[in-house]
Amino acid sequence: MKNRLRTLDPRLLWVLLALMALGTLTLYSAGRNTPQAGIWLKQGVWNLLGLTLMVLLSTVDPRRILRISFPAYLLGLVALAAVLVVGRKIGGATRWFVLAGQTFQPSELMKWITLLYVSYRLGTRAPESVGRWELLGSAGLVAFPMLLVLKQPDLGMALSFLPILLLIPLMKGLKWRWVLLLVVAVSVGGVLGWKHVLKPYQKQRVLIFLDPSADLQGKGYQVNQSRIAIGSGGLFGKGFTSGSQTQLNFLPVKTTDFAFSVWAEERGFLGVVFVLGLFGLFLTRLLEAASRARTSAEAYFCAGAAAIFAMHLMVNVGMVAGALPNKGMVLPFFSAGGSSTLSFFLALGLVMGVLHRAKVK
Amino acid sequence: MDPRQRVLLQRRLGVFRALAWGLVLVLGSIYAWLQIVRHGEFKQLALQQAVKVRPIPAPRGLILDRNGYRLVDNRRALHLVIQREDLPTKAEVVEALSQALQMDPAALARKIQAYRAAGKGSPLVLKENMDEADIAVAERVRARFPFLSMEVAPRRVYLGDELAGHVLGYVGEVDDDLMKARPGRYHLGETIGKDGFEASGNDRLKGVDGQKRILVDQLGQEVASFGQVDAVPGHTVFLTLDAGLQKVLQDAFGEEAGAAVVLDLRDGGVLAMYSSPSYDPNLFLNRLSQEMVDRYLRNPARPMINRATQGIYAPGSTFKLLVALAGLEKGVITPQTVIYCSGKKNFYGRDFRCDKPTGHGALNLVQAIAQSCDVYFYEVASRLDIDDIYATAEKYGLTVPTGIDLPREKAPRIPSREWKRKAVPRDPKWYAGETISVGIGQGAVGVTPLALARFYALLATKGRLLTPHLFMGLRDDQTNALERVPPPPAKEAPIDPRLWAFLDEGLAEVVTSGTAATNPFVVETDKETPFVGKTGTAQVATFVDKAHYARQAKHLKDHALFAGYAPRANPQIAFAVVVENAGFGSTAAAPIAAKVVKYWFADRLKNPIPPPRGRLVDPFSPEQPQEAP
Numbered sequence A: 001m002k003n004r005l006r007t008l009d010p011r012l013l014w015v016l017l018a019l020m021a022l023g024t025l026t027l028y029s030a031g032r033n034t035p036q037a038g039i040w041l042k043q044g045v046w047n048l049l050g051l052t053l054m055v056l057l058s059t060v061d062p063r064r065i066l067r068i069s070f071p072a073y074l075l076g077l078v079a080l081a082a083v084l085v086v087g088r089k090i091g092g093a094t095r096w097f098v099l100a101g102q103t104f105q106p107s108e109l110m111k112w113i114t115l116l117y118v119s120y121r122l123g124t125r126a127p128e129s130v131g132r133w134e135l136l137g138s139a140g141l142v143a144f145p146m147l148l149v150l151k152q153p154d155l156g157m158a159l160s161f162l163p164i165l166l167l168i169p170l171m172k173g174l175k176w177r178w179v180l181l182l183v184v185a186v187s188v189g190g191v192l193g194w195k196h197v198l199k200p201y202q203k204q205r206v207l208i209f210l211d212p213s214a215d216l217q218g219k220g221y222q223v224n225q226s227r228i229a230i231g232s233g234g235l236f237g238k239g240f241t242s243g244s245q246t247q248l249n250f251l252p253v254k255t256t257d258f259a260f261s262v263w264a265e266e267r268g269f270l271g272v273v274f275v276l277g278l279f280g281l282f283l284t285r286l287l288e289a290a291s292r293a294r295t296s297a298e299a300y301f302c303a304g305a306a307a308i309f310a311m312h313l314m315v316n317v318g319m320v321a322g323a324l325p326n327k328g329m330v331l332p333f334f335s336a337g338g339s340s341t342l343s344f345f346l347a348l349g350l351v352m353g354v355l356h357r358a359k360v361k
Numbered sequence B: 001m002d003p004r005q006r007v008l009l010q011r012r013l014g015v016f017r018a019l020a021w022g023l024v025l026v027l028g029s030i031y032a033w034l035q036i037v038r039h040g041e042f043k044q045l046a047l048q049q050a051v052k053v054r055p056i057p058a059p060r061g062l063i064l065d066r067n068g069y070r071l072v073d074n075r076r077a078l079h080l081v082i083q084r085e086d087l088p089t090k091a092e093v094v095e096a097l098s099q100a101l102q103m104d105p106a107a108l109a110r111k112i113q114a115y116r117a118a119g120k121g122s123p124l125v126l127k128e129n130m131d132e133a134d135i136a137v138a139e140r141v142r143a144r145f146p147f148l149s150m151e152v153a154p155r156r157v158y159l160g161d162e163l164a165g166h167v168l169g170y171v172g173e174v175d176d177d178l179m180k181a182r183p184g185r186y187h188l189g190e191t192i193g194k195d196g197f198e199a200s201g202n203d204r205l206k207g208v209d210g211q212k213r214i215l216v217d218q219l220g221q222e223v224a225s226f227g228q229v230d231a232v233p234g235h236t237v238f239l240t241l242d243a244g245l246q247k248v249l250q251d252a253f254g255e256e257a258g259a260a261v262v263l264d265l266r267d268g269g270v271l272a273m274y275s276s277p278s279y280d281p282n283l284f285l286n287r288l289s290q291e292m293v294d295r296y297l298r299n300p301a302r303p304m305i306n307r308a309t310q311g312i313y314a315p316g317s318t319f320k321l322l323v324a325l326a327g328l329e330k331g332v333i334t335p336q337t338v339i340y341c342s343g344k345k346n347f348y349g350r351d352f353r354c355d356k357p358t359g360h361g362a363l364n365l366v367q368a369i370a371q372s373c374d375v376y377f378y379e380v381a382s383r384l385d386i387d388d389i390y391a392t393a394e395k396y397g398l399t400v401p402t403g404i405d406l407p408r409e410k411a412p413r414i415p416s417r418e419w420k421r422k423a424v425p426r427d428p429k430w431y432a433g434e435t436i437s438v439g440i441g442q443g444a445v446g447v448t449p450l451a452l453a454r455f456y457a458l459l460a461t462k463g464r465l466l467t468p469h470l471f472m473g474l475r476d477d478q479t480n481a482l483e484r485v486p487p488p489p490a491k492e493a494p495i496d497p498r499l500w501a502f503l504d505e506g507l508a509e510v511v512t513s514g515t516a517a518t519n520p521f522v523v524e525t526d527k528e529t530p531f532v533g534k535t536g537t538a539q540v541a542t543f544v545d546k547a548h549y550a551r552q553a554k555h556l557k558d559h560a561l562f563a564g565y566a567p568r569a570n571p572q573i574a575f576a577v578v579v580e581n582a583g584f585g586s587t588a589a590a591p592i593a594a595k596v597v598k599y600w601f602a603d604r605l606k607n608p609i610p611p612p613r614g615r616l617v618d619p620f621s622p623e624q625p626q627e628a629p
Helices: A010-031 A039-058 A062-067 A069-086 A106-123 A132-150 A155-159 A162-172 A176-197 A200-210 A216-233 A259-292 A296-320 A338-360 B003-037 B039-050 B091-100 B105-118 B132-144 B176-181 B196-200 B202-206 B243-253 B290-297 B316-330 B365-371 B374-382 B386-395 B417-423 B432-438 B449-460 B497-512 B520-528 B546-550 B590-606
Strands: A088-090 A093-099 A102-104 B051-056 B070-082 B124-127 B148-158 B171-173 B191-193 B210-216 B222-229 B237-239 B258-264 B270-276 B339-341 B344-347 B350-353 B361-363 B471-475 B482-484 B532-538 B559-566 B573-579
Touching: A010 A039, A010 A259, A010 A338, A039 A338, A062 A069, A062 A106, A062 A296, A062 A338, A069 A093, A069 A106, A069 A132, A102 A338, A106 A132, A106 A155, A106 A162, A106 A296, A106 A338, A132 A155, A132 A162, A155 A296, A162 A296, A162 B003, A216 A259, A216 A296, A216 B003, A216 B039, A259 A296, A259 A338, A259 B003, A296 A338, A296 B003, B003 B039, B039 B051, B051 B222, B070 B132, B091 B105, B091 B132, B105 B124, B132 B148, B191 B196, B191 B202, B196 B202, B243 B258, B243 B270, B243 B590, B258 B449, B258 B590, B316 B365, B316 B374, B316 B386, B316 B449, B316 B497, B316 B532, B316 B559, B339 B374, B344 B374, B344 B432, B350 B374, B350 B432, B361 B365, B365 B374, B365 B497, B374 B432, B386 B417, B386 B432, B449 B497, B449 B559, B449 B573, B497 B520, B497 B532, B497 B559, B520 B590, B532 B590, B559 B590, B573 B590
Parallel strands: none
Antiparallel strands: A088 A093, A093 A102, B051 B210, B070 B124, B070 B148, B171 B191, B210 B222, B237 B471, B258 B270, B258 B573, B339 B361, B344 B350, B471 B482, B532 B559, B559 B573
């Protein structure tokens, strides 16, 4: 056992444990006085299960895992297609398999498998030998499962596939100023267009086209309550289990999408800075794993994982503050959920394996 | 990985790391903006939706009769409500709710819309005053619609139902017009008296509402309470009414329309006041159903009018006493003046008929009153000016409202030259012939039964002008005893005792040998308790002859009146009775007066009528039943 734990990277582990502990505490506070009072325990069990999987996976050589990524990718596509046919429909979207009373969301894991397979394909060749057709093919590998997820429909999940595409510039070293220019142009143009050019009914049409199940009025209410929770938390917060927005149930879906608002309300800006700092360290460590990796494929996987986690962080934390559209995307270690938790830990197990073997070398 | 490639990779990863921390910085800035810069604003919003000030309604005072029997009680009622914050917006929720509650979906949607538009502070009431079956349904439905809540509120119970509807009135939510008319006086949704003593005694009965600051959750349910100002309960009030005597009147009227008032000659307290058809105030606590609107508000019999204080009737022969007083005081007749009645007499070229076509022959004043001879009073009136009659009426308080503590009392209508100028601008001149009709209480003259009773109280007391009132005193909540308040002051308008004796004699003969003596029950009662009074028959329409009259529809028949006092020797009560479209005063109205006399002076002492619904104790209150004083 002791030998096995040695495969874990202590710096990544501490950050991880800290985030997990804070997330579980937040869920305890969020679930109080609701029918979901036991959700923190349930999430604790998922966390332990995830940690165990992570430990087990970290002992496996990442190269062996990368080698089976193609069959896994195919299997994932089949699962995504299958869920559209036989999946459980909850709240207007067909995203879940039901297995022994537990719902399971295949798209969560598929995101990581896609990353794995794309990393494998790009990592097994020298960068110079990869042509634009190959790059386009990689984009296609990402686009295919994304489209299947969009069909569920699940816009938030589909978006979380996008960071995988960042691997292409990482590998080919696309001119950064072009990328920056593109990012700036798209975001500025998007924001300006959204705010000033599109009329409200047009925006509604766009959103409804992207996600027909969206109830705009309902989501507006949710974000509004979330902003009140965050803002009223102030610098120091209202204290653990003392947030009025949380405890009086004004804050909606507070154990999943809006768990971070609970934290922000009860722990204030200082708590927010602390958690954001932890996430910063967490992402930094993932990127360090990438830079130390033995092989390019391992490096791509670690960097892609950092990008995916960053995407979750950005969309969720931004969304609950009302800075980004309300598209359900969970915050790792804070939002309750079995599929997402297990998937995160599986990915981290791989990263741990990479770090361990890098040191061994 | 070759070293060159690793260097390139690491450089690019450095950019990734910068982007990651950049993201952390941007997110941190957004939160700094919300949590530090805009903290105050959001804190206010959070407080606003979680802390609510809710009124604690003060229990309204009970209303007791003069013996301490409950006429109006308080019960707890459960209402099914939705708090404003929880109003369902989705059409399918409203639809499902209406099905669950077995309500018309369109009606419920309209109700919600109207409530939203009204912007009231109080919750939307879906079902008022639920009975056990309703509560069972509500409990079941609440599981599916958690935004429903139940609210306990005190509720009035009018124990006698229709017994004293007009006197007691009812309560309801203050309406917008009143709120606008008296700004600052009422708060939104406040329960106030709408009619009867509930309205006029509102300030005594209502108490002072308290309020509490509570913490509510998203469903508007109270989670915690802080800072409570207790409500001060309203005073429990004793009325001068006697529930037993009131019941006598209610039973005596039965299906007949009309009104009766009995006054206490000691202080002007109203012992009984009944207006028929009456209404049941309990029914007005809920929203009116269509059936109720038809039965009460659209009924041509106008049951919502308190005929005792708002009905203006021609007093007929009961007015002859005032004409006699005017004649005596003006000196145009003396008690001994004899006038010959041949059955009719011509004034100003027109024949005025007596009720007895064959004529009464020669009569003095006492006989004229006893026989109710019209010709005698035509003659008296012809010797007077209309303004003389008005002046006498004014002196004896018959030209103004009595000042009773009930809302919307009407003033009697006593004609004068000035009155005609104002009331009939087309023909402002007063004709002497009109005075002749007024002499027998016809023509333009009209009085309320209450004013008529007060006039006969004045006769009974030889000139004390009492102020009729219902408020007797407050209940001391420690001892349950009556704390009497002084009655409103009486004015003195003394009648010359020498003249008075003749009037009293005339009124006594009405019962013993005159117009009222035709009724055996009246004669019977008079033997036990000698009482006096005057019959009256007020024309509603004019007919060719008696045969023609007999063929007429009920609503065109004469009103029957009787007014007087009892006992003759030492008067204690005065009364006036009007029975609409009932024919002669002697057959329809006098027996009701006799029933009052019989109950008050005989049966009440031996065998009193039990109070409404027995001597009930509110099952929710630890109070003991009080003994009748």
